[in-house]
Amino acid sequence: MKLRLGILGADDSLAIIESVTREFAELECLKIVYWKEEDIFDLIEPHIHDADLWLFSGKVPYTMVRDWGKITVPMAYVPHMGASLYRTLLHLSHQCGILVHELSFDTFSAEELNLFLEEAGIEGGYTWLKHYDGAISAEELADYHEKLWKEGKTKAAVTCLRTADLELQARGVPVHRVLPTRAGVLSMIHMLLRTQEMLHFKDTQIAVQMMEIDPFRELAGGTFATDEWQNAEIKTMEKLLRYAKHLQGSLKTAGPGRYAIFTTRGSLHNVTSDYSTVPDLEEAFGIRADWVTCGIGIGKTAYEAEIHAGTALLHAKERGPANWMVFFDDKSIVGPLGSKEQISYSSASTRRLQKVSQQTSLSVLTLSKLDSILKKRASQEINAHELAQYMQILPRSARRILIELETKGLAQVVGEESPNPRGRPRKVYRIFM
Structure with a gap:
């Protein structure tokens, strides 16, 4: 199957680009000529989904389309330098x-x-x-x-x-x-093809979705006979089978109320909008979102992906029911999906955080989460209430973390904030890690 290459640019540049693309049997070209910059969006919008790759004849159209944000496939432009x-x-x-x-x-x-x-x-x-x-x-x-x-x-x-x-x-x-020169065009096409190959590899990586669903919640207000329990579990399995088919994956049970769906990274990328939201399972498959706690694992092998999914599920459960977390193959953890306070942190033990962990009673994972939160806020200052919101833990647990760091000389109280006139002032800590 040929890759579709969209080419947008001025008439004279496109003639050069086309002469180079003829050397690539794997490419099928979609050519769009523009004469005025203000026409670019109108010209390209009908073809947003018609190309796997986009090549622009210069920086101006490339920058405009990139900032427009509607093209999500790999893009590049032929430089005029060199x-x-x-x-x-x-x-x-x-x-x-x-x-x-x-x-x-x-x-x-x-x-x-x-x-x-x-x-x-x-x-x-x-x-x-x-x-x-x-x-x-x-x-x-x-x-x-x-x-x-x-x-x-x-x-x-x-x-x-x-x-x-x-x-x-x-x-x-x-x-x-x-x-543009032919050499410049050739270089950009090779770069786009390498990018496409890398993305294809990522999309075909093994992904496992580990879900915990309480099938007995369907019995609320009803009887709890063994037959009813079994019927409830069968209904849940039927719904999950439809969902697994939608993902082009396979379903297996992993214990009471726990299910694993084996699929690909690309499939889960699509249903979670690039691992940012929780898919709407209720409308399409009749699975209530507030009944599902989920961990998604990505790995180079099915075994690795399943281990990562289990770890992600544990992180999701730490944050309470109905949370979704993702554990990627680079050991980074992202979530909760759909949360405004979504953060990304690493489970890999860096030397710096290991050293801090040895000085305190805090785990490397907790410190990694805190480190990620501070980077996301672009500030080393935080109070316990804010930390609790980001980590989805109780304020007293957040205060314990900050006090532990302060005791060991790794945090300092630099001020107080009053949330309202009658509220208790909140200490603001500056973190030194």
Whole structure:
């Protein structure tokens, strides 16, 4: 099956890109030409789901679409730096007798242009440059170059934008367009293919979803005869079988009220919106969300994924019923899914946290959670109430953690906060770990 490559860019760039893509038998191309930046979203929106990869002819369309946020597959753009710019400057120098300091440039940053000229051995440097991030109008660029040319400060303009190139030509300003090279296009296509291969590998990794469901809650208000218990469990199994089929996975029991679904990372990625939310099991499969506590494990083997799922389930149960946690193959733990206070922490024992753990009565895992919370808040200061909310533990347990750190000289009270006029002031701790 061929990969679908979406290509969006100016007409002259696309001709070069297309000539390179013909060398890749595994690619099927979708070509979109744009003339005005404001048309890009309207042009690409009907094809959002028509491509596995996207390649843009320049930084402007790439940045606009990236910031738009509707494309979730791998994207890249062909850079105008390197051989592309060198070819343009060589032509200007040898064919037109124009030196670098007599030109006005756009798009490039000062840092990358200086580095390029230094590496190319071009002395003297540039004088005029208009750098911009994101989109810019052709008229604004043309005004910049035209003004310098009319004032006699430059002999020509060097632009990376096709629309600016056409606008400057229409105004009679000498302009030279930096076009992508075949080598540059080839490099970007290879990079996209490697990215796609890596993502495919991740999607096909083994994933295990370990769920604890109390089937007897369906008997609330009813009888508790053995037959009724068995019927309740059968009903739960039927619902889970439908869910497992939806995941293209297989279901097995793992003890009373505990079930394991073996599937792939990609399938769970989709139903959890990239491991950020809890899937709506009730509407589609009749499984009430508040009855399910779940741990998801990702691993290189089925055994490793199952072990990770069990560990994730233990972390979920620590936070109370109906929580979902994920244990990835890099030993990071994420969750609870669907929570505004979702955090990511590592179960791997770092030397720094091991040292702190040896100094205190706190486990490396607890310290890793705290470390992750502080990084997420971008602050080393926190009170017990906030820590309790993030960790989903009782405030007194959070206070115990902070007091333990303070006792060992790893935290210091730096102030107090009053949640309301009558409330008890909360101590604010600065953490030193």
